[in-house]
Amino acid sequence: MVESTxxxxxxxxxxxQAMRQIDPDVVAAYPITPQTEVVQYFSEYVADGLVHTxxxxxxxxxAAMSACxxxxxxxARVMTATAANGLALMWExxxxxxxxxxPIVLSIVNRALSSPLNIHCDHSDSMxxxxxxxxxxxxxxxxxxxxxxxxxMRIAEHDDLRVPTMSCQDGFITGHGVERVGILPDExxxxxxxxxxxxxxxxxxxxxxxxxxxxxxxxxxEHKRQQTEALNTAMEIIESVSEEYAELSGRPQPIxxxxxxxxxxxAIIVLSSTAGTARTVARDLREKGMKVGILKPRVYRPFPAExxxxxxxxxxxxxxxDRSISFGTFRGMGPLFEDITSAxxxxxxxxxxxxxxxxxxxxxxxxxxxxxxxxxDLQAMAAEGNRGDIVRYLGLRE
Amino acid sequence: MTKQTAPRLDLPWKEAxxxxxxFDSGNSVTYNTGSWRTLRPVWDAGQCVHxxxxxxxxxxxxxxxxxxxxxxxxxxxxxxxxxxxxxCPVNIKEPHSVTGExxxxxxxxxxxxxxx
Numbered sequence: 001m002v003e004s005t006x007x008x009x010x011x012x013x014x015x016x017q018a019m020r021q022i023d024p025d026v027v028a029a030y031p032i033t034p035q036t037e038v039v040q041y042f043s044e045y046v047a048d049g050l051v052h053t054x055x056x057x058x059x060x061x062x063a064a065m066s067a068c069x070x071x072x073x074x075x076a077r078v079m080t081a082t083a084a085n086g087l088a089l090m091w092e093x094x095x096x097x098x099x100x101x102x103p104i105v106l107s108i109v110n111r112a113l114s115s116p117l118n119i120h121c122d123h124s125d126s127m128x129x130x131x132x133x134x135x136x137x138x139x140x141x142x143x144x145x146x147x148x149x150x151x152x153m154r155i156a157e158h159d160d161l162r163v164p165t166m167s168c169q170d171g172f173i174t175g176h177g178v179e180r181v182g183i184l185p186d187e188x189x190x191x192x193x194x195x196x197x198x199x200x201x202x203x204x205x206x207x208x209x210x211x212x213x214x215x216x217x218x219x220x221x222e223h224k225r226q227q228t229e230a231l232n233t234a235m236e237i238i239e240s241v242s243e244e245y246a247e248l249s250g251r252p253q254p255i256x257x258x259x260x261x262x263x264x265x266x267a268i269i270v271l272s273s274t275a276g277t278a279r280t281v282a283r284d285l286r287e288k289g290m291k292v293g294i295l296k297p298r299v300y301r302p303f304p305a306e307x308x309x310x311x312x313x314x315x316x317x318x319x320x321x322d323r324s325i326s327f328g329t330f331r332g333m334g335p336l337f338e339d340i341t342s343a344x345x346x347x348x349x350x351x352x353x354x355x356x357x358x359x360x361x362x363x364x365x366x367x368x369x370x371x372x373x374x375x376x377d378l379q380a381m382a383a384e385g386n387r388g389d390i391v392r393y394l395g396l397r398e
Numbered sequence: 399m400t401k402q403t404a405p406r407l408d409l410p411w412k413e414a415x416x417x418x419x420x421f422d423s424g425n426s427v428t429y430n431t432g433s434w435r436t437l438r439p440v441w442d443a444g445q446c447v448h449x450x451x452x453x454x455x456x457x458x459x460x461x462x463x464x465x466x467x468x469x470x471x472x473x474x475x476x477x478x479x480x481x482x483x484x485x486c487p488v489n490i491k492e493p494h495s496v497t498g499e500x501x502x503x504x505x506x507x508x509x510x511x512x513x514x
Contacts, residue, residue, distance in 0.1 A: 099417065099418070100417045100418070101416050101417035102417075162416065162417070200416075200417075207421070208423045209419055209420060209421050210419070210420035210423070211417065211418075211419050211420075213418060213420050215418045218407045219407070219409075219414055219418065220418075221411075222409070222410070222411035222414040223411075223416075223417065223418050225411040226411055226412075226414065226416060229411075
């Protein structure tokens with residue numbers, strides 16, 4: 001294990017520090033709140049000569065991801081960052097990056113999608129991209145955002161994967177919130193990510209090849225089967241990289257983070273920063289003798305279905321908190337709830353008392369009393385043996 | 399140009415090239431795009447002035463040229479778009495050697511079904 005240096009950093013600057021240490025060959029990016037700081041700080045490192053990166057200030061996010069794809073196909077180690085509508089503008093290119101198996105790392109500082117126009121945090125941007133064939137990690141804190149960025153590089157570039165990876169954190173809440181963040185020594189990070197030495201790349205002039213070509217009815221299906229296989233087997237690789245990183249940093253970060261789940265009767269499942277708020281409430285309630293727990297998935301794609309089902313199957317009642325709506329689904333549930341209820345059914349646990357709370361859209365504050373009200377609801381639900389409304393709203397004016 | 403081998407089109411998914419990378423350069427020549435054609439360009443060699451405009455404009459490099467003169471059309475790759483017929487500057491004076499029609503350019507477009 002190596003010692004970290006602790007600095008007061010916000011989540012965006014934490015990510016830019018990780019990028020500085022990784023020192024990618026190419027970064028092509030366009031600024032958008034609340035991601036701007038990531039790129040702003042990083043461009044300073046470029047200007048100051050702290051990295052050897054070719055920084056491409058492009059005219060849009062579509063161009064940013066396009067330039068990343070070109071550079072990555074060329075054989076470069078590539079990173080970028082975006083948020084919200086910027087991610088939406090990248091949509092087409094996200095699928096092209098994953099289909100071409102280019103291990104690009106994309107830092108996302110989650111923000112609500114317009115319209116109505118809003119710059120604050122929710123997960124509607126990255127959740128919309130959950131089908132794009134990328135690995136997705138979600139960070140609770142600036143520390144996790146820093147750690148995930150470094151891990152993401154190794155995971156994406158793994159020879160058995162070559163799957164682009166998004167590392168997400170909550171806009172403003174952690175993105176602009178200053179906290180104590182442990183930064184590894186530069187050499188330790190450089191050694192951990194190693195040098196990027198792809199087998200197949202376009203600048204290999206002795207072996208000319210074509211990438212991103214027309215793929216007809218005779219092979220497209222087979223290539224998609226390969227892609228889904230990579231995601232299906234990614235969890236093991238993500239875990240081994242996380243374990244290796246834990247040994248280096250002294251910060252173990254398993255795929256699912258749990259608090260009190262060994263014997264919890266009532267559990268809340270939530271991504272990113274709200275897990276911190278929920279854990280504080282759970283700790284207080286534990287002191288009062290309530291058997292409550294928190295489960296926070298750190299990885300969302302691939303979906304850690306077995307881990308989550310195993311952790312919650314014996315609970316009396318469970319609430320899944322979603323910071324986005326999957327419009328038009330059954331009762332308008334959120335994507336996390338949709339994934340978990342599907343996993344429960346497929347793992348043979350169809351009778352669990354589980355409900356969905358949509359919360360925090362457009363940056364609406366989610367306070368400890370709101371979390372406490374969820375635990376109250378779960379107790380009442382278990383006592384009545386009736387789920388009631390399957391999809392509920394937390395912090396909405398009724 | 400060396401003879402290209404057609405890529406195999408029957409590999410199971412585990413053996414397909416990851417990400418659809420094509421390792422054999424120049425093998426599109428092995429792809430018979432001529433099978434897509436519904437209209438076939440037919441050329442009247444006798445009335446052709448060998449201006450090479452169709453050779454420049456053909457999007458599939460399907461106008462065959464030898465020693466500066468047009469010698470025919472590569473039906474394995476011609477998709478039948480008709481650009482050659484459209485850009486040909488010659489108004490034929492004699493009946494077309496293939497279609498027998500009195501007017502039009504040196505290249506006429508004929509339905510493929512007429513050749514079945």
